[in-house]
Amino acid sequence: MSQDDIEASKAPLIEHLIELRQRLMWSIAAILVMFVICFYFATDIYNILTIPYLRAVGEGHPVEMIFTAPQEWFFTQLKLALFGALFLAFPVVASQIYMFVAPGLYKNERGAFLPFLIATPILFLIGACLVYFLVMPMAMGFFLSQEQLAGAGQVAIQHLAKVSEYLGLIMVLIFAFGLVFQLPVVLTLMGRAGLVSSEDLKKKRKYAIVGAFAAAAILTPPDPISQIGLALPTLLLYEVSILSVRLVERQRAQREAEREAEDATA
Known part of the structure; x- marks a missing residue:
């Protein structure tokens, strides 16, 4: 150069x-x-x-x-x-x-x-x-x-909340749930890039279940309400992600079929 x-x-x-x-x-x-x-x-x-x-x-x-x-x-x-x-x-x-x-x-x-x-x-x-x-x-x-x-x-055992501790608790939960709810976006983008497929996500569903509860245990306070409240929506979002990736695959297959048809008629 x-x-x-x-x-x-x-x-x-x-x-x-x-x-x-x-x-x-x-x-x-x-x-x-x-x-x-x-x-x-x-x-x-x-x-x-x-x-x-x-x-x-x-x-x-x-x-x-x-x-x-x-x-x-x-x-x-x-x-x-x-x-x-x-x-x-x-x-x-x-x-x-x-x-x-x-x-x-x-x-x-x-x-x-x-x-x-x-x-x-x-x-x-x-x-x-x-x-x-x-x-x-x-x-x-x-x-x-x-x-x-x-x-x-x-x-008598009574709870007297501190302003900073309560804010820290609700902020952690909001950020944890907000980040986990990005799962369909992340997996769909990975599907568009060809990094994952709907079949792969189906096969790894059992690992996703374990991962969802593990992530809930890490991201939320150590109480069953918060952990179950995060794990169950995560699993639902995982299923939504499978459907979204499958839709991306169908659109990709349709574009490829149209491109092949155009090449054949050219």
Whole structure:
């Protein structure tokens, strides 16, 4: 390769790096704006997140939460603001990723990539809703059932939640369920790339069952409600992934048949 060819190849690379920097700056700016907004409403957001706890306690029962260090509530608000900013800014970040990648894709590839980009936040939101409306109230009900009233020969054992620990619990569950709900997207993309097939996924179903419960044991707190609540949807999503990969295979076979027919008539 001549020196002129080397110099010519530098120009497109520099242009890509400039564009990448621009996309990153827009993404970071969106996260910062959402962070400021979420921090301003941090107390309101936290009160919304405590609704599953209130449901588990029951109506008419006062609920108290504490913080044991002077800076604990402030740092809890910062974590909450970052959590909300990442969630709310995801559409902007995803659009910046798409605009950076799209020029290097063919038209049919762009059309295939876009649905996965849209499905990702939707599936994450479904997983978060499952935590908020079902798993978290059931898990908190299980935890609160461990309390003990004072009586003859026994002491009172009561739960007094810390603001940081409760936020950490619900954030871990939301992220765990949100990530696991990306399983159909990941496996379908792997199917499009030819890395997996529907038959392979069927044969490995028994391993998927073991893996689902193992992942639930790692990603969730050590209580049966959270673990079963994550493992069962994971198995359902695995079955959905098999159907999705099978659909991809049928579409690929149809395109190949049409291409062969065109070659035969040419």
